[in-house]
Amino acid sequence: MNPQPPDRPGTLHRWYAVGWTFLGLCPPVIAVWDQPGAARYWSVGLSAAAAACYALADARLLRPYAFLCVLVFFTGAMSFLLGGGAALYVVSLPLFWIYARRPRDAVALSGAAAATTVVGGALRHGWNVDFLTGNAVSTLIGYVAGALLGAWMHRILEQRDERVRRLSAELDVAQRGLVEAHQRQGAADERERLAREIHDTLAQGFASIIALAEAAREGIAADPERASRQLLSIERTARDNLAEARALVGSAPTVTAGSIARTLRRTLDRFAEDTGLTVIADLPDLDCDQPARITLLRCTQESLANVRKHSAATTVSVVLARRSDTIELEITDDGRGFRTADAHGFGLDGMRRRLADLGGELTVTSSLGEGTRVLAAIPTQERHPA
Numbered sequence: 001m002n003p004q005p006p007d008r009p010g011t012l013h014r015w016y017a018v019g020w021t022f023l024g025l026c027p028p029v030i031a032v033w034d035q036p037g038a039a040r041y042w043s044v045g046l047s048a049a050a051a052a053c054y055a056l057a058d059a060r061l062l063r064p065y066a067f068l069c070v071l072v073f074f075t076g077a078m079s080f081l082l083g084g085g086a087a088l089y090v091v092s093l094p095l096f097w098i099y100a101r102r103p104r105d106a107v108a109l110s111g112a113a114a115a116t117t118v119v120g121g122a123l124r125h126g127w128n129v130d131f132l133t134g135n136a137v138s139t140l141i142g143y144v145a146g147a148l149l150g151a152w153m154h155r156i157l158e159q160r161d162e163r164v165r166r167l168s169a170e171l172d173v174a175q176r177g178l179v180e181a182h183q184r185q186g187a188a189d190e191r192e193r194l195a196r197e198i199h200d201t202l203a204q205g206f207a208s209i210i211a212l213a214e215a216a217r218e219g220i221a222a223d224p225e226r227a228s229r230q231l232l233s234i235e236r237t238a239r240d241n242l243a244e245a246r247a248l249v250g251s252a253p254t255v256t257a258g259s260i261a262r263t264l265r266r267t268l269d270r271f272a273e274d275t276g277l278t279v280i281a282d283l284p285d286l287d288c289d290q291p292a293r294i295t296l297l298r299c300t301q302e303s304l305a306n307v308r309k310h311s312a313a314t315t316v317s318v319v320l321a322r323r324s325d326t327i328e329l330e331i332t333d334d335g336r337g338f339r340t341a342d343a344h345g346f347g348l349d350g351m352r353r354r355l356a357d358l359g360g361e362l363t364v365t366s367s368l369g370e371g372t373r374v375l376a377a378i379p380t381q382e383r384h385p386a
Contacts, residue, residue, distance in 0.1 A: 016094060017058070024091040025051055028078050039081050046081075050074045057099065064099035068109045071095060076116025084121040084135035086142065089113060093146040103154045107147050114143040196350040197244075201298075204305045205241035209234050211308065212274055233274050260293045261285045261320065264300055268318060271304045278315040286322055292378050295354045296320075296329050299362070299376045302347045303331040311335025311372060322380070326360075329376045337366045351376065 025047045032043045053070045056062035071092060079085030093110055100106035118136045216230035261283040272279040288296070300318065307313050313335030321328050351374075352362045360378035 020091060020095070021051065024088050028082055028088060031082060043078065043081050046074055046077055068096060068099055072109060072113045072116055075113045076120040079117040079120030080124050083124045085117045086135045086138035089117045089139050090142040093142060097150040097154070103151055106150055110143060110146055114139050196353065199346055199350060201244040202241055204301055205237050205244065207305065207309070208237050208274060212237070259285050260288055260296055263293065263297055264318065264320065267297065267300055275308055277313065280315065280317045282319045284320060286320060286327060288327055288380065291358055292327065295358055295378065296376065298354055299329060299351050300331065302351055303374045306347060307333050307335065313371065326377045326379050331374045332371060334371045337368050337370045337372055339368065340364050340366055
């Protein structure tokens, strides 16, 4: 029993409308249908008018309180015509709670309908004992029971609405928290991505520039030609770093589309020229998409940077191969090696994350005095980013 009629009557409301029509309007008409005189016509006319007002109120073409006033008059008039209208009044009681905005209005209007029902019947039969113990008492009992039941249902609906409001507020808070968490996670992921890109590009480039500058400064007097080549390499590396910095600002990769073999070969040639190490490369011309090409290049750059800084190697071997549904890049050196259990550098972790983003994996094998082997594998079929 809603204090306001619903915007779109639900199933229960429609079933009640059918029930009120057949149990409230039809019985009085049937009761007087075979009676001669004006009573039959008045009953049919009033019932039709009540049904029309109900339809108009349900369609929002008649104000709810106007319909309830019509209902008060209708119950009284039908009670007068029939000599009693307790049944019609009881069947009509829910309408007062459906269309009244406040419980006290429903109680007052249903009370007015009860009074008109009792008065209408009394005017027809007189205030005799039989009437008072029959129709009038039934009407009063229905009024009291309807008021108590309506107040109870209204209280239940208020509690339900309060729970809905509370749950809605909690849901809004949870949704805002989830959005904020996603934003924080997105910011953290972006910071991690930028840190990885800076480490794999700018930081490695600056490290190479420092190493070349130190070598050029030490050998500028003894070997001016070699120092000149080193200075030229410094210039190229600085230009590459500038391009990487611009790409990071614009969020555009500097690795252009093309053969991964040519891209890796240029990187290896620069490495051999800058360090003087022997580089053995087996780089077949394999096709792979842009994300895989960038990842393979970054893994190669990081591995070569580790060779330069830590391994003291003389020879580096790089092998690129396709194995059924994967592309594998193997980088080995004959350097001093290390304990893999003790390796927790940002570079190795960055390679693992890059490969994991493409569904691949990184395997590092090394031992003291035995050199290092780095194997990067990327799936090529049905690859799903992590």
